Amino acid sequence: MVVSRRVFTAGLAAGVAAPALIGRAGAQGATVKIGMVVPVTGAAAESGSFAQTGARIALEQVNKAGGVLGKPLELVTEDDQTTNPGAVLAFSKLASQPDIVAFLGSIRSTQMHAMAPEMMKIGKPVGFGGTDPGLTKLGNPWLFRFRPNDSYSGKVIAQYGAQTLGKKKWAIVHSTDAFGTAGAKALTEALPDNGSTLALDQGYANQSQDFTPVVLAVRQSGAEILGTYFTFETDLGIFARQLRQLGVTVPWVGSPSIVNLSALKLAGPALFNTFGVADYAEDSSDASKTFAKAYREVRKVAPDNQSSWTYDAVTVLAMAMNKAGTTEPGKVRDAMLTIRGHKGAEGEYNFDRNGDGLHGYNIVKNEKGDIKFDKRIDFTPQLG
C-alpha cells in the first residue's frame, strides 16, 4: 500500500467536508421546480432510468410550450436506492427545498406507503405510480395517481379471460410483495362477477432462482387460464421459460410487467402469445403514439409504463399549475381535481375525489415479441 495512514486520514476528512460545501450553489426562483424520487441504484435502477427519460421528455415539451407561469420547469431528482428508508430520505431531502412546488413519487406501492406520512406533512401535490388501491384511500389529499389502480387490473384480467377468451377456471401466481398480493386479491375478488372460479392461488418470494414447484402446481391444478402478478422481470423470465419447458400451454394474462421491455428481452419466445394488461400501450391512442415517437428519439427503444406515467404526471402537474395561475398547493390541487378528459400517454385522465386519474386498462397481446394493442376496457369512475 502506497497510501500512508496520514494521507488517508487527511483524504477522508476532505471527503467528508467537501460535499457539504458543494451543492449550495444554484440560482433561486428562476425556475419552477418539480422534485422526483426515483431509483438510481438497487434492484429497480433500470426502470428508474426509464422513468427519468419519460419525465424529461414531458419537461422539454412543457418548456417548449412556454413553461409554467412563464418560467421554465425544472426537474430535481433524488435516488431512493430501491429501499423504503432510502425513499423516505430521498423525499424528505426534496421536501426540505422550499422552492419545489410538486413531486413525483414512486411506482412502488410500499415506498409510497413509507413516504405517505412525509407527503401529508409537506402538503404539496404528489403524482405517483404505485397501484395499491389503498394508497388513495389513506385520507391524504395530496396524492394523485397516474396509473390505474389494481382493482381495475383485476377486473380487466378477469373480464377479458371470461368474456373474450372464454376460460373460467383460474390459476393465479403472484409475488408476495405488496404489489403482487394486492393484485392477486383484486383478481380473486373479480372472478365471481365473471362467473369464474379459482383453482390455485400461489405466491412466491421475489428473486427466486427456480420456479419448478410453482409451475408444477399450476399444471396439477387443472386451471384453464393463468393470471400473474410478477414484480421483477428476471423472475418473470425464469418462470415463463420453465412454464413452457414443463408443457403448460394454457392462455396467460399477466400484469403490466409481462409486456415490459426487459421481460420481453429476457424471456423471449417463452412469452409469445401471452396477454397482458397494460396501462401503457403504444397503439391504444394518438397520445400514446405521440409519446412513443418522442421516446424512441431519445432512447432508441419502445417506451413502457415506467416512463409513460412520469411523462403524464409532469405534463398534468404543469397543466394544473398553469390552470390555477399559481403554484400555491391548495389551488393546484383544486385545479387537478377539475381536469376532465385529458388524453395522456396512459389514457384519459379524470381525477376522482380520491386522486385516481385513470379507470381502465389496455389489453395487449405478445405476437412473436411484438406488443399488439387488442382492446381497452374502461370503467365509469365516481367523480366528485
Add this chain to the structure above:
Amino acid sequence: MDLALQLLFTGIGIGSVYALVALGFVLIFRATNVVNFAQGEFSMVAAFLMIVFSVKLELPYWLAFLISLGGMALLGALFNLAVYYPLRHRTYLPVIISTIGASIFIANTVLAIHGPEPEVMSGWFETPGFLVGPVYLDSQYLLIIAVTAALVALQYWFFEHTLLGKKLQATSQDKEMAALLGIPVAAMIMITFVYSAVIGGIAGILVAPVLFVSISMGSTIALKAFAATIIGGFGDVTGAIIGGLALGVIETFGAAYISVPYKDGFAFLVLVLFLVFRPQGIFGERVAEKA
C-alpha cells in the same frame, strides 16, 4: 412420482449451482479462516465479462470464456492484495467487514460501468432441453451438474496427487508449520484467491443462461451457498458439494409440498437444525478448542 422426479432433477440442478459457488467459499475459508462475503460478486462479474466479450464484442465462445476467466484471475489477485492480505494478521471480523465493503464496491462499480439492465446469455447448447419420459431435462442444468462433478474430481486429484495441491493443503491446515517447511505461504494464499475467483467465475458463467445476468445475481446465490457450506461442514470440499445438493433438493421439495413463499426459509431452517444438533456438519470439522 413424475412430479417427484422432476423436482429431484431441478433440485439437483439448482443445488449444483449452490455447490459451485460454495466451492469458492470453502477454498478461501480453508486457506484463510475467513468467509468471503464478496464471493457471489465474483460470479456476477464473470457473467458480465462474458456478456461484454461474447455478446457485445461477438468473440468466439471459447475465447470469450478464456478471457473472462483471465479477468477473474486478475480480480482474485487484486482482491487478495487489497482486501485480504493487509488484514491477514487481524481477526476474522475486520476481514469480514472488509469483504462486505468490497462486495458493495464491486457490485456498484459494475452498475456504474454497465448500467442496471439485465442481460440474456444463450446456453452452450442449441437445444434448450429434452423430455426423458415425463421429466424435462434442461440441458444447461445437465451441463452444470456435469461441470460440478468434473470440478470435484479435478479438485480431489489436485489436492491429493499434486505437489502444489499438497502445499496448499498444508498451508490451509497450519500456516506456521507450512512456513517452517519452506512453503511460500503468501504465494499459496494468492493462488487460493485466484483459483476461488476463477471457480466463482465459472459458476457465474454457467448459471447465466438459466438465471440471467443481473447485478444482484451474485448476492442471491451466495447466501444460499453459505448455507450449503455450513450444512456440509465448513472447510470440507466434498461437504460443500453434498451440502449444496442437499439444500437444492430440500428447498425444491419443501416449496412443492409445504410452502412456496417460505422456500428460502427451508434452507436456513435446515441450517439452524444442523448447527444445533450437528454443528460439525455432515462430514465434520472440529469446533472444540483444546485446553
Add this chain to the structure above:
Amino acid sequence: MSTTIAAAAPVRPQLRWGVAGYAVLVVAAIAVAIMAPKTGYVLNISLQATTYAVAVLGLTVVLGLCGQINLAQAAFFGLGAYAVGIGQTSWGLNFWVCLVLGMGLAALFGAVLGASTLRLGGHYLAMVTISFQQILTLVLINWIPVTRGPDGVPSIPRPAMFTDGSSYLALCIAVLAFAGYLVWRLRDTRLGRAMRAVRDNELAAGVAGIDVYRTKVTAFAISSILGGLGGGLFAGGFAYVSPDQFSFAESIVFLTMTLLGGVSSPIGAAIGTGLLILIPEWLRFLKSVPGLYLAIYGAAVVLIVLFMPDGIWGFVRGHLDRFKRAAPIITSTAALQLAGGGAGTETVLEVRRLSKHFGGLKAVDEVDFVVRRGGVHALIGPNGSGKTTTLNVLSGLYRATGGKIFLDGRDVTGLPPHARTVAGLGRTFQNIRLWKSMTALENVTVGAERPGSSVSDADAVLARARAALAFVGLEARADEVVAGFSYGHQRAVEIARALAGDPALLLLDEPGAGLNSSEKVELRDLLRRISARGLTIMIIDHDMTLVTEVAQHITVLNFGRRIADGTAADVLAHPDVVAAYLGAPDAAA
C-alpha cells in the same frame, strides 16, 4: 476464537470532567434538537441516526465487550419496530407499553437464539444469526394476518407530548444518551469484566469462576433489547414500517457501523452510525452515474478497515491518549488474606479411580490420590503420562470417563469448570491464559469476584485484588494492560488472579515452564510464601529441582496410571519412578 478484537490503550483514560461533562453535552444536544430550526430532511436523518445508534450500542455490548458476532441486529430492530407498529395500530396499546413489549420480545428471541447456539462460536454463530434474520424477514412478509405482510404498517402514532418531530428527536437523543451511559459504565462492572474475560479467553474465564455460557446469553439479550429499543423508537419516528427495512442487508449495515466507529466504546457506536448514514447522503451529488456513490462508499469501508484497525474512535483515542495524565498509583496497605478453605477436614481433594479415555487411548486410567490440607503436593511424570489431562479433568475442562472427585468432601465430578471454581478450586495454565486486553488489576479483580469467595462488596473486592497483586510484587503495574508484560510477570498475574479468589486448593500447571533461572527462584519463593499462608497447592512440573524444593508430597503418573505416591523423599527413591524417568525397558511395557 480467543483472540482480542481491539487492543485497548495501555492505560485506561481518566475522564477529567466525567459524568457532569457528559450530562451538559446531552442537555445541549437536546436543546439544539428542540430549538434549532431544521428541515424535514435534517430531522429524518437525525432520527434515523439516533435510533440506529441505539441498536448499534447493542452490538458494542455483544461484539465489543463479549466478542460474539451478531448478524441479525436488524431482526431485533424489526421486532421492536413491529411491536410499536402493530401494538398501537392493531391492538390499541399505549406507545410505552408497546416499546417495552418490543424490547421484551427482542430479549426473548435474543436469549433463545443465544442459548441454543452460543456454545458454538465465530462463523457458526454468524450463520445462525443470518438464518434467524432470513426467517424473520420471511415471516414478516408472509404472516399477513398479524404483520400485514409486505404492505407494512402505516400511520404509527408517537406518544403524547412527543408528537412533533423536534420533541420526538429530543426523546430519542435522551434515550440514546442514557443507553450510551449505561453501556459505557457496563464495561467496568462485574458483568462487563466477565464479558471482556469471555471475549479475551473463554477457557480462562470459565476457570476463574465466570459462567461463560450465561455471560454470553446475557450479552446477547442486552444487545437484542437495545436493538428492540432502537427499532421501537424508529417506528415512532418514521410512522411506517415494512419488512424490507429490517433485512439482512440492514444487519450488515449495523455491523459495519459498529466496527467502523470502533467496537470498544459507545462513542465509536455513535460515530460509526452517524458516518454510515451521512456518507451516502453526502455522496448524493454523484448520482448522475448510477452506482458510483455506493461504489465509493464500499471502497471507503474497505479503506477504513485497512487503515484504522480499531475503528475511527480507536484511531482518534490513540492520538488523544498522548495528552492524558497517568493515573496515580494507589498502593495497598492491606496484606493478602488467604483462608485456604478454612479449617475443615484434613483432606482438601480426594480422587478415586479417576479415568479419562480419548477413544481407545486411556490418558488417565483409574488414578487414586489424596491431597492433604496445607503444604505442596506435586503431580509428576514423564511426557504423555497424563498429568495435564488429570489437571484438566480436575478443573472440569474434560469430563471424566470414570471415577469421582471430591473437593472439601463434596462430589464435584459432574460440575462445569466455573462451578468447581465456586466450590473452591483455583488454577493456572501451562500456556498462560490471561485476558490480554485487560489491565493487570482487572484480571485479578475478576479472580477476586469469584462467587463463593468471602468478600463480596465492590470496595472489598478491589482491595483484595490490589492485595493479591501486591503479594506477587506487581502493584505498581496494576493499571497496565497485561499484553505488554514479560512472560514472568504474566505468570505472576495469573497466579495473583487465582489467589485473589481465595481458593481452597490452587492447581498450578507447569508454572516454571518458560521462565529463566532468576524468575524460577522468584517463583519458588512465591510458592513458599503462598504455602506459608496456609493455602494448599497442587503443582505439575517437569523441573525436578523446583518440585523437590517445594513439594512435601508427590504422586507419580506414567502411561495414565499412578506408579508411586508418598512423601517426596520416598517417592524419588522408588525404583519404578527412577525407571520411568530413566526409561528402563520393562517399565515401559
